[in-house]
Amino acid sequence: MDDLLNLIKEKYPTFSKGHKAIASYIVNHYDKAAFMTAAQLGKEVGVSESTVVRFPAELGFDGYPELQKKLKEIIKSKLTSVQRLEVSSSRIDKDNVLKSVLQSDMNKIKMTLEEIDEDNFNTIVETILNARHIYILGVRSSASLASFLGFYFNLIFQDVRLVHTTSVSEMFEQIINAKEGDVVIGISFPRYSRRTTKAMQFVQKQGATTIAITDNPSSPLVKYANYSIFARSDxxxxxxxxxxxxxxxxxxxxxxxxxxxxxxxxxxxxLEKIWDEYQVYEKGDS
Structure with a gap:
């Protein structure tokens, strides 16, 4: 994803004065530029909106929205938590946080639905159904997703392993036997886990079928996945x-x-009989 910034640096000497100003601002403030309109960016660097609109063509893009999309992909993996907080503070309505966040999440589900490949989804389902053993990888914030998937898969399949780990070595120890006929599901979203990526690389070399649940084709997990499915997580x-x-x-x-x-x-x-016998759940009032 750094390719865009490197491209801008390489082409910088060939730009006009106005485009050089835009290029310098993007390289040094890509976190802010990603969320600016063409008019806002032009005002910030002291050039016209039309100059900003023409700039993406210099980099081979069809238009400003495509350039913005690439910048947003960069910030997903490069920004620290502190930087993310700073960027988001200028985008969320502080007087209406609840509605802002819920609306944003609704939009993510809508975009995911519009972009999903149903044939690919069905292939992934069949691949999992035919697996001999299933391994589920997900650490840090993705650990909650992995745990949810593991809980329900254990009700369906007899051989599911949810890889719990706090270190790289422990992760490899738990997936050492993954091989051909097995399915390994890796879950990671920005900022991407290096541990999960390395583990996916390892099991793919072992011959296991790998499935990535991540946010876009540029995710590092995709490189080591036989199948990938994408969900928006801006x-x-x-x-x-x-x-x-x-x-x-x-x-x-x-x-x-x-x-x-x-x-x-x-x-x-x-399970219902067991849950009832051992009083796992509270019973509602009659």
Whole structure:
């Protein structure tokens, strides 16, 4: 993703005076430029809006929106939590945080739905159904997603391993036996986990089939995935938005559950008796 910034630096000597001003600002303040309109960026650097609109063509882009999209991809992986908080503070209505965040999450689900490849989704479901062993990788904020997926997969499949780890060595120890016929599901969203990426690389070399649940084709997980499925997770703040990713995972669980309906029903009937006997759940008032 640094390729864009390097491209701007390489072409800098060939730019006009106005375009040099734009280029310098983007390289030094890409975190702010990613969310500026062409008019705002022009005002900031002292050039006309039309000059800003023409600038992307110098880099081979069709227009300003495409350049902005690339800048937003950069900030997903490069910004620290402190920088993310600073950027988001200027984008969220401080007097209406609840509605701002909920609306943003709704938009992410809508965009994910519009961009999803259903054939790819169905292929991933069938791949998981045919797996001999299933490994689920997800650390840091993605650990909650991995845990959710692991909980329900354990109700459906007999051999599921949720990789719990706080170190690189422990992760490799838990996936050392992953091989051909096994499926490894890696989950990671910006800022991407290097541990998860390295683990995916390792198991793919071992011959396991790898599935990445991540946010876009530029994610480092995609390089080591046989199949990838994308869910929007554009940042709201220093907090990762995992609403759309959770919906994708929920859809995978439901699709697999429907294909294994009788087995899941039998398991749940047994569990209901156990839950009742050991009083796992509170019972509502009669």
């Amino acid at each position: 940042m709201n703040s220093f907090v990762d938005s995992l609403v759309a990713p959770l919906s994708i995972i929920n859809a995978i669980i439901v699709a697999i559950g429907l294909k294994r309906k009788e087995q899941v029903q039998s398991t749940l009937e047994k």
